[in-house]
Amino acid sequence: MSEELLRIDDLHVAFSTRRGMVEAVRGVTLTVGKGEMLGLVGESGSGKSVTGFATTRLLDAAGRVTGGKILFRGQDVTKLRGDDLRQLQGAAMSMIFQNPRAxxxxxxxxxLQIADAILTHKRISKDAARAEALDLLRAVQIRDPEARMNAYPHELSGGMCQRVMIAIAISCNPALLIADEPTTGLDVTTQKVVMDLLADIAAARGMATILITHDLGLAARYCRRIAVMERGRIVEEASPRTLFSAPQHAYTKRLVAASPTATSRIEDLVTEEERERYSAVVGKPRREPEHGTPPLLQVRQLAKRFDQGSAAVADFSMTMAGGESVGLVGESGSGKSTTSRMICRLIDPSEGDIVFDGQSIGHVAARDFHRSPLRKDIQMVFQDPNESLNPRYTAFDCIAHPLMRLDGMRAGDALRQRVEECAERVGLPLDLLPRFPHQLSGGQKARVGIARAIACRPRLLVLDEPTAALDVSVQAVVLQLLDRLRRENDIALLFVSHDLNVVRMLCDRTIVLRNGGIVEQGESRALFDNPKTDYTRKLVEAIPHIETGEVLAAAL
Amino acid sequence: MVKTGLGGTMVRAGRRLLSSLPALFGVLVFTFLLMRVLPGDPAVFFASGPNAGKEEIEQIRKQMGLDKSVPEQLVFYLSDIGHGNLGRSMMTGQPVLKDLRERLPASLELTFTALLIALIAAVPLGVIAALRPGSVVDHGVRLFCALGVCVPTFVSGLLLIYVFYYLLGLAPDPTGRIDVFTSLPPQRTGFLSIDFLLAGDLEGWWAACKQLILPAVSMALFVIAPLARITRASMLVSLGSDFVRTARSVGLSWRKVVVTYALRNAILPVITIAGIVFSTMLGANVLVEKVFSWPGVASYALDALLSSDYAPVQGFVLLMASLFVLVNLVVDICYGIADPRVSIE
Structure with a gap:
């Protein structure tokens, strides 16, 4: 390894909360060499971001370094005060954040924002700073930089905002750049472009980079060395190849298994020990629909225009058989969410028709659809498990609500039984039912959301990015759950996602959307292995793949 | 369609102005009807004396048009308004328009000064409280704000008079805008403090300011609380936001982080609240006007209401409604300038 730039030695960080001190980081030790790119990987709550914030001295008022040292060029960062600290921030090390627009x-x-950063560390005129800012915008490859200088963040896309953020971070040529989930929330294609840019800039300027991410695939693609964090500790540190081919720690093994790859199947997502219960279900072959059964869902030439006149979705047609799973993929703005919402009758289509089980439902106003007898046959699972549960309802109430509204059940033993049955089906422990959403973990909330959706025994489940907000290990469990429900109850799944790996595993067929129109559709595996259009190929190539052992071995 | 800059804001403001016309009309009709159902007969009130005969009252009633049906009266009233005639006050014997024109500057001057004082006090208080939440300073600000709200303006007004006029003798006699012996400057804006300055009469200006300061402070005390609280709340949000963290991450100076990044964002909701506060103050400052014998529109309207003098009350309500629309418009324009995001359609 090259010369050492940063050494974190037995770092402890604690946060004071209402329930007393909580240790977020407990004894992290790691080093970063000059110009090196280190991946810091872990799930939410593992303390990886806190480690980053402690290093750049950006912890909240509630957080404090309670032990250990952070040596940057031999100087202990945790002891810096006032001007010394400000000379460090921005000039020697800087940070890029998740959610660039915010x-x-x-x-x-x-x-002006870029110039602000420059003027803080260099004694130059405002005009000179402006000129430098313009150069930086060019360096991060923003088109038409002169015009963009006067733009405000809301006028730029998420990817553009992240480039601007990179420009600010590199404005004073820091020696260390900490990128905290820099591409989470961006489209896969944008993600690749931004990460490539970041890697190029870091290499060109000899900057060391710590890439903090929950995405093992992303870290594996860009870093030579990856440190895996769990519950405030580093559990394993190795090259991506060793990490994937021979993970040592149990947590790493689970994480590696749960990260979807180009070839993984749903049953592969958990480690050997956890697999048994699931394989019993998967083993059974799926019932083939009888010949001549009418399709469950038929969508004909669906279109949606919003006020401005441009079509969000145009000429969208598809059919789905009962028990089939179909993936709807595309970048943000491709109209996939709009389409799914029209199909669940949450918004009204401008044109076209939706036929469900032989009945046309496209013309029932979305406002009145809750009175339709078909409402309970089409249910939805939403993206954010936190936002989509009523904070004043317990888990029990959440699941019981559709039963009372749509099935006309009254409070009583029968209702309790149905709710408990639903909870069991989604694997939610019954003792969690009286809890409120904020007392549940992300995965548990996702289960409540799914239990609520399947409570009325729907025949079509529309899922809008149901795992996007979840950690990979939780995602693996949720995906297995969905697949099991589909096989057991013959529920058709319409799965909206930007995560192609997930769609490939879960869905029989995939439809690729772009700018509101269908670009390509077909059997999932064939479509991903052999994309026919450039757009699909670009999407597939942009997924950060984890090179499995065999592939790497073949490459060497 | 994205419209940025001043042009978009102006278009929006114009549209807002047009859309408020129906509301103004509604206010007009509603006040008119309200005045008619209130008890009290203006004809009796304005008759020559308690012993006035039936014929005399009947004559006055005819003279005032009160013998006609209510819809007829409404039509006459609306057509008068259309011609810019707000009627004549029975109380002062002058056209209402003239009365209001004379008295409005006094009210506006008082309210503007009070709002200015309130903002100058409230924004720093809110910022200081937000920078150290839970500290002694924060609690002190909270206590001060609570006191300001709890004490009614006429009480705080009387207290101020007691301390600064009676005990300390610092303030002048708390009656009116200027003491009777000072010669008035030529009227240009109607705002005495500005007119004196324009006339180059510094002594007069100082006298006018001294008269103004006590009533303005007692009004300001009442509204410091909402302004300081909203500043504190939005400053806290701002300070905890991602972009302030970004600013800190590149080592911007404390001043730059707090003022340019946090405060400029935090001030946006304060602008909205300030507009609402201003409108409320304008109508509700009757108590202060009474305590300080301030010749403003609110006390004028109150006197008229007590003597069943229809025209001034209706004129006053119309004036207030129009001012409310105008203030909202100004707030909109300010907001459009301060926040580039709002001009998106």
Whole structure:
């Protein structure tokens, strides 16, 4: 390894909360060499971001370094005060954040924001700073940089905002850049472009980089060395190849298994020990629909125009058989969510028709559809398990609500039995039912959301990015759950996602959307292995793949 | 369609102005009808004396048009308004328009000064409280704000008079805008403090300011609380936001982080609240006007209401409604300038 730039030695960070001190980082030790890119991987709550914030001295007021040292060029960062600290921040080390749009000042032109950073560390005139800001915008490959200098963050896309953020972070040529989930929330294609840019800039300027991410695939693609964190500790540190081919720690094994790859199947997502219960179900062959059965769902030339006149979705047609799973993929703005919402009758289509089980439902106003007898046959699972549960309802109430509204059940033993049955089907422990959403973990909330959706025994389940907000290990469990429900109850799944690996595993067929129109559709595996259009190929190539052992071995 | 800059804001403001016209009309009709159902007969009130005969009252009634049906009266009233005629006050014997024009600057000057004082006090208080939440300073600000809200303006007004006029003798006699012996400057804006300055009469200006300061402070005390609280709340959000963290991450100076990044964002909701506070103050400052014998529109309207003088009350309500629309418009424009995001359609 090259010369050492940063050494974190037995770092402890604690947060004071209402329930007393909580240790977020407990004894992290790691080093970063000059110009090296280190991956820091872990799930939410593992303390990886806190480690980053402690290093750049950006912890909240509630957080404090309670032990250990952070040596940057031999100087202990945790002891710096006042001007010394400010000379470090930005000039020697800087940071890039998740959610780039929120990270930029919404009411200040981006050119000024970059100039602010430059003027803090260099004694130059405002004009000179402006000129430098312009050069930086060019360096991060923003088109038409002169015009963009006066743009505000809301006028730029998420990817653009992250480039601006990178420009601010590199404005004073820091020696260390900490990128905290820099591409989470961006489209796969944008993600690749931004990460490539970041890697190029870091290499060109000799900057060391710590890439903090929950995505093993992303870290494996860009880093030579990966440190895996769990519950405030580093459990394993190795090259991506060793990590994937021979993970040592149990947690790493689970994480590696849960990360979907180009070839993984749903049953592969958990380690050997956890697999048994699931394989019993998967073993059974699926019932083939009898010949001549009418399709469950038929969508004909669906279109949606919003006020401005441009079509969000145009000429969308598809059919689904009972028990079939179909994936709807595309980048943000491709119209996949709009389409799924029209199909569940949450918004009204401008044109076209939706036929469910032989009945046309496209013309029932979305406002009145809750009175339709078909409402309970089409249910939805939403993206954010936190936002989609009523915070004043217990888990029990959440699941009981559709039963009372749509099935006309009254409070009583029968209702309790049905709710408990639903909870069991989604694997939610019964003692969690009286809890409120904020007392549940992300995975448990996702289960409640699914239990609520299947409570009325629907025949079509529409899922809008149901795992996007979940950690990979939780995602693996949720995906298995969905697949099991489909096989056991013959529920058709319409799965909206930007995560192609997930769609490939879960869905029989896939439809690729772009700008509101269908680009390509077909059997999932064939479509991903052999994309026919450039757009699909670009999407597939942009997925950060984890090179499995065999592939790597073959490459060497 | 994205419209940025001043042009978009102006278009929006114009549209807002047009859409408020129906509301103004509604206010007009509603006040008119309300005045008619209130008890009290203006004809009796304005008759020559308690012993006035039936014929005399009947004559006055005819003279005032009160013998006609209510719809007829409404039509006459609306057509008068259309011609810019707000009627004549029975109380002062002058056209209502003239009365209001004379008295409005006094009210506006008082309210503007009070709002200015309130903002100058409230914004720093809110910022200081937000920078150290839970500290002694924060609690002190909270206590001060609570006191300001709890004490009614006429009480705080009387207290101020007691301390600064009676005990300390610092303030002048708390009656009116200027003491009777000072010669008035030529009227240009109607705002005495500005007119004196324009006339170059510094002594007069100082006298006018001294008269203004006590009533303005007692009004300001009442509204510091909402303004300081909203500043504190939105400053806390701002300070905890991602972009402030970004600003800190590149080592911007404390001043730059707090003022340019946090405060400029935090001030946006304060603008909205300030507009609402201003409108409320304008109508509700009757108590202060009474305590300080301030010749403003609110006390004028109150006197008229007590003597069943229809025209001034109706004129006053119309004036207030129009001012409310105008203030909202100004707030909209300010907001459009301060926040580039709002001009998106």
């Amino acid at each position: 990270a930029l000042n919404p009411i200040r032109a981006i050119g």
